[in-house]
Amino acid sequence: MRLLTLPLLLTLSSWVMAATLTVPVPTSIKRPVPSAPSLAASSYLLIDGSTGTVIVESNADQPLPPASLTKLMTAYLVEKDLKAGTVTLEDSVPISVKAWKTGGSRMFIREGTQVEMGDLLKGIIIQSGNDASVAVAEFLGGSEGGFAELMTAQASALGMTNTTYYNATGLPAPGHLTTARDLSILAREIIYGHPDLYSLYSQKSFTYNDIKQDNRNRLLWKDPSVDGLKTGHTEEAGYCLVASAERNGMRLISVVMGTKSTQSREQETAKLLNYGFRFFEGVSLFQAGQTLDTTARVWGGERDVVSLGPKDAVYLTLPKGARESLSVSLDMQPELVAPIAQGQQIGMLSVTLEGETLALVPVIATEAVVDGSLFKQAMDWVLRAVQ
Incomplete structure (x- = not known):
């Protein structure tokens, strides 16, 4: 086990390249938080604008x-x-x-x-x-x-x-x-x-x-x-409002349809926005391509290790305080052999919360590793054989 610069635990395991890669977006929040307000409206929705994560619907x-x-x-x-x-x-x-x-x-x-x-x-x-x-x-x-x-x-x-x-x-x-x-x-x-x-x-x-x-x-x-x-507003639709607000770098978008008055659509929208901002936060875990504080062993290369980073940014919508409960694991290919191209995928980064996978992101080499000399390749072949 190794620690990242973030207060998250990184675990390493063998990994076999998958044919299809996906980056799922969380659509629900399962960690206990106060119940969402019930609105006097025909339909409503609250999302994190950055991720599209649904907070209330x-x-x-x-x-x-x-x-x-x-x-x-x-x-x-x-x-x-x-x-x-x-x-x-x-x-x-x-x-x-x-x-x-x-x-x-x-x-x-x-x-x-x-x-x-x-x-x-x-x-x-x-x-x-x-x-x-x-x-x-x-x-x-x-x-x-x-x-x-x-x-x-x-x-x-x-x-x-x-x-x-x-x-x-x-x-x-x-x-x-x-x-x-x-x-x-x-x-x-x-x-x-x-x-x-x-x-x-x-x-x-x-x-x-x-x-x-x-x-x-x-x-x-x-x-x-x-x-x-x-x-x-029409008689048929009632009073409706699509609103967006940004506080402390987090943007929420609310949709309220079918309320009874102008005052009601404002009040119900305010309930949604205040609930979202009070109990949830946007958490930026990684930037795309940033270098992680772990490396991977490379055989037969001019250098023995390669730096790693997530291909995509990882931004999550979480209940406040849930960040400390996140678990981050890195699944690697069992062996890496030079040459390694910059941007080559060599693993998968998984972020979970209480057993639920919130993000699954390809991990890439943030630098290239070229072939080592013939002597270096031969020495690495011997070392691999005796492991």
């Missing part, structure tokens, strides 16, 4: 009408096209009669005018403008219906398996449904896939056409750690 896979949470996908497709360079924030978007007449929450754009894409994106995210959403849909998809097809296709590509869109606004439509889990997938994509635009989701107000409107996510005023994402 209830009816998370139940398809429900999303109301204006739909606009998260509308905005995401704009952001995706901006990143691809197919549109710019300065592009002028023509405003149709349909967009101008769309009811519900509005940005108050006017038919026959042209509005910059950047303003429309703010109108969608901050003001929840149905008119802005239709204008963007027609510009990017040819029609709102065509854009809705692109939205559904993108949802499928992201793994949002229970989501179907029929419009860009979230106004009631038969079959226009999503789930709390699917919305959490989309929220992660928005936050981590387009970080340069994520600040829009924390902007508290936006003025267009001399009309100032506040962001409907009132948690932006009540909790300084909250920096997004979007509210929604």
Whole structure:
């Protein structure tokens, strides 16, 4: 047994190269913690944004009408096209009669005018403008219906398996449904896939056409750690909120659907976020390729040992205090013979908590070991034979 620089116990054992390698992501927390709060909502979910680990869930896979949470996908497709360079924030978007007449929450754009894409994106995210959403849909998809097809296709590509869109606004439509889990997938994509635009989701107000409107996510005023994402409401959907907050380097994402009022969606969201931050933490165990404080014997090489490191970073979502109970083991190939290439896989690193495997990561050589001289190879062959 050898100790790593981290307060974790490392055990060594023989290992045979596997044909298929996986890095499982933990989907549940089994260590005892206080019971999660019960929310007055039709469906809800709380995850660690960094890992996707589920901390709390209830009816998370139940398809429900999303109301204006739909606009998260509308905005995401704009952001995706901006990143691809197919549109710019300065592009002028023509405003149709349909967009101008769309009811519900509005940005108050006017038919026959042209509005910059950047303003429309703010109108969608901050003001929840149905008119802005239709204008963007027609510009990017040819029609709102065509854009809705692109939205559904993108949802499928992201793994949002229970989501179907029929419009860009979230106004009631038969079959226009999503789930709390699917919305959490989309929220992660928005936050981590387009970080340069994520600040829009924390902007508290936006003025267009001399009309100032506040962001409907009132948690932006009540909790300084909250920096997004979007509210929604229709009679059918109830009051909904997808929120994200970051405290002490840990980001949580919550989804609450089907509450009874604006105050309720804020209160229930705050319950989830406070529970997660109080009783859980994100733990970074290893960085990708960092050198471990153990080496492996190499036969026939210019050097006798090779340094090791995990191929991937190891970051876990754990109940607070559980880090001390983690066990880390390194399974090695029984013998390593030079030459060894830098980055060559030579083992597997396993992290367990109370018998449950939380991470399984390939271990690689962090340096190369070339063949030794003929004399060195011969001497090592003798030493191997007499072991």
